[in-house]
Amino acid sequence: MTTGRPGLREQKKQATREALREAALRLALEVGPDNVRVDDIAEAAGVSPRTYNNYFSSREQAIVAAVTTERETRVAAAVIARPASVGLAEAVVEAIVEQYAGQPDGAPDALLLITTNPALRTAFVDSATTIEHPLADAISHRLGDTDPQAARVLAASVAAAVRIALERWVLPTSATTGFVVLSGSLPDLLRTALAPLVPALEAAEGCGAS
Template sequence: MTSRRTGLREQKKQATTEALREAALRLALERGVENVRVDDIAEAAGVSPRTYNNYFSSREQAIVAAVAAEREAGIAAAVTARSADVGLAHAVVEAIVEQYTDPAQQRRDALLLITTHPALREAFVNTSGAMEHPLADAISRRLSDLDPRTAHVLAASVTAATRIALQRWVSPATGELVVPSGSLPDLLRTALAPLAPALDAAEAPQH
């Protein structure tokens, strides 16, 4: 019975998270970011402002969450699904590039909104941190004999490199105007390339 209650509670939390982030993005697109208040998002999602604050610390965080939703789990799933014949470094890099650049994973109107608002850009870049734990678990599943602490170090390094690439991509050239700088796949691959030896070394004992 306890397990069932816990499961229902988690489902309710997930549903509330989804409702809040979708409401936040919809209102931001309709009204403009500056015209959206936390109270508006909470009302649109059917919860109280106090409940909202239990899930997100700002309107910006809620807005970008709608874009980043499921990406972190998608990266972990893609790494896990790669054939054992594919090296860990290649599996990790391609999973990240696919999830961040596949048009099916993107919402162009939302990305345009994000790149034109400094606070949203910062929040968007910070969403990369959410991949650390799912990615560490995925690495541990691929490399069953690897020390879990090593898996977390590798995942944290990958997360940091991804954040650096995203920061470079959305950094404004002048003032508030942002023109995404360079090819995002290229930026991601370049930032992640120095980590390939560490990922290869972690994988070597498995063979």
């Protein structure tokens, strides 16, 4: 897994993505997410609506991206950064908890915005799927590229567990009112959701070492 400095084109793409997600969150906080149009976000970021659609499929996705801020990359980097003496299962669980337990950018306003809007809650929960491919690369790196398919399966399972934990965390207390009370400790929910995957992660590491 490469960690070198990205090329100029990739840097420009990253800058555009950052400008779009920051504009989306700023507008959502100013006028409310339901009053933000894709055209407004694109204009605020200085790009065309067509360019916007190359990066995000909806306004909700852009707003949530401002809160999660490349979390998938940070999770993968954290897994790789764990020393070899730390087992794969511990490396993955601790990386997930570490990167999800921190306060999002603009917290608590950004978090309140997400938890009080059904469409944003859904986008926030669905954002867990973005960790799958970078995490698969990180797991494959730690296993020595012995079984890329196993790494993909493990990463997909971890992403699903994270999604379940996030879903429980932002679950509305009432189907009629949609009022949300954050349910318990997110780190605890993540650890509980990931616990059934620990034996599989340990077994994969054992196979790689044999």
